[in-house]
Amino acid sequence: MNKLLNQKKLSGLGPIGIFAASMIILFIITPSFRSMANFTQILLSASVYMLLAMGMSFAIIIDGIDLSAGSIVGLTGGIACMAMTYLNLPVPVALILGVLVGAVCGLINGLLITKLDLIPFIATLGGQWVYRGALKLLNNGATITLRGTISDEALATLTYIGNGKFLGIPVPVYLVLVMAIALNFVLRHTVFGRSVYAVGSNAETAKMSGINVQKVKLLAQSITGLMAGMAGIVMLCRMVSIQANTGEGYEFEGIFASVVGGVSMAGGEGTIFGAVIGALVVAVLRNGLNLNGINSFWQQVILGVLVLVVVYVDTRKTKKKRSV
């Protein structure tokens, strides 16, 4: 019994363990790592990925995926941008509109999966092209920028949201914090959250237990889209412009972070906390490797190996448990 408890604690410690280890090692070997300025930089650069990873974990826990998340980031940023420049919508309205567009994209993914019975991989792969194409159509593939087209006051608000600090901490980090608390609550303490785990673990059992599997899938995929939308508007606020390729490949950042954070690709397992830590681990390692002058090609190799190791250790653990 003690052994089991320990095992449980250990598996919970996995992502935190990697996080702590990389922090400690970098702290010791890299002097430039140990500054408050550097830490806030890490948090800021990780914030978009953390938002994406939180949303992605809903899709993955339910045994789905969202390969269109990166395109949603670009499209929602682009639409929010156009809403301010062409429709002259006030900043908050435009930003909320952007987030809602993300949720709608997720809802469309969910409808393709539930109503047309497409497998999530294919449904969202199609979505990836459709949403990316839609962004390019918005401005004929040219960069959409806010600079010089909206009032200085509005621009200042956006830059504050994207790059400003409150009490020394970047503003997007507060958004991450609020969303993490909210989504963690949804996943761990609500009927919907329970249903997400049930459907992800065994959809047929969930159905026979009276859970509306289609509805749960639809909602989970919508949350993934909504969070990608939120990542999109943070991108917009940070860059004050959206390019045709903004957010390209970001879905993999989200998947990567979730997996490092212990979300199981087989579904039914994972936490919001894990996804956030996963994104942080990636950001810390990138930062540390940069500071140590390791070029970006090597960084990619190293992070790829990290995922393989994490997944390998995880599958070994489950296999051992199952063979008993």
Added chain:
Amino acid sequence: MAMLLEMRNISKSFPGVKALNGFSIDLKAGEVHALVGENGAGKSTLIKTLYGIHQPDGGEIVIDGVPTKINGPADALSKGIGVVFQELSVCPHLDIANNIFLGCIKNKHGVIDDRFAHEEAARLMEEAVGLRIPSDTPMKDLSIADQQMVEITKVTSKGCRIVVFDEPTSSLTENEIERLFKIIFALKKKGVGIIYISHRLEELPVIADRITVMRDGTRVKTMDYKDTNDNEIISLMVGRELSNIYPTYKRTIGEVVFEADNIRQGTKLDVKHLDVRKGEILGIAGLVGAGRTETLRALFGADEADEKHVKIEGREYTFKNPSEAIAAGFVYMTENRKFDGAALGLSVEENITMASLRKFSKRGRMQEAKAKSNAQEYCKKLNIRTPSIDQKVMNLSGGNQQKVIIGKWLTRTAKVMVFDEPTRGIDVGAKYEIYSLMNDLSDQGIAIIMISSDLPEILGMSDRVAVFKDGRVTAVLDRKDADSETIMKYATGKLS
């Protein structure tokens, strides 16, 4: 004369569990050696050790008097050891021929002679099991019984002299069992030694020459079958005396609670009428594929039906999905624990709570303390053996998994409960507990529908028996008019 196979003092441990603890068994050529034991006694580990999937920590495996190390399934097959697994290890999308030759298909520089393979497969099937099915039929289109026949063909075609049958009859009907036994007798005649694992003691008199009882990874006793009897075997298995596996019970039966009329689904189902009364157990008998599960799933709203009329306590319902049925007090305990019964990756508590999320929440928010204490209560009441309610269900034994599922449904207040093959693949002790529990439920006035392929179970538990054949009800018998032969007559249509 040297034994065909001896396993001497085999030990095998997993983290936290000693699965085999100095277990020994031997096997002569041309005999059927039955191996019985409760779930968790170590039978699966033993087979896996013999088949080379596990390496023993201690002890030795001796074949024809020669100590042998078995390095894996391929090695086991080459040494003449074959296993027909309980949960068949078939590739459902591949056809019969490709399943028979899986891993050893004849080829020339990697190119397969497809026509030869199919002809050979058809020949082997007919020779080994006397079945003529086109060898390009995908496995998923075959019944479980026929899939098993393909597995047997696969094992015998490799010239195995030692064949293990792991619970071969657990999903077969009486006729199919008879066919299987004929094949086993034929194997015996050829000098094949057979280790036969089963929970169904009633079939051993027909088949077993010797019997070994296993408990907690050790051998309790090996006997000639003719020198023993069921009571002795059961008490050796569980380590205590059990007077009767069906608890005697006097039921009080009330008015009709559940009525279903005109259930139709394409050409497959056409059930005119079914009803169950308060406190009654209605047994549903029939061959596999007779449409028993399909009918109840359609009533429950899990599958579509062209037409159905359901009445619970006089009120009419349509049940478009399971949640509507559950809300009306109609619950369904499914037959396949792994496919749709339990969410194996989730904890005991999460499984028990799963069907009652509304009951344990307020405005969408879970009340964890309530859910936890409910789970704890059912673990105690149902005697679920688990280190804690946070344990994942996959780590429990089959009988305990089944009890978790029962706990899930007892958490709901139900008027009508369907038990679909409630004791398949679980041991005698756990069966007894589940039967007692069903009796308690009927005592509380719940109407129970029990689908079972186990005739003694149908006869031991039911007040009335509805017999299915080809998606139709061919007879509804009172307990006093029902016996194995009558039921089989209606189930097979062989009314003489």
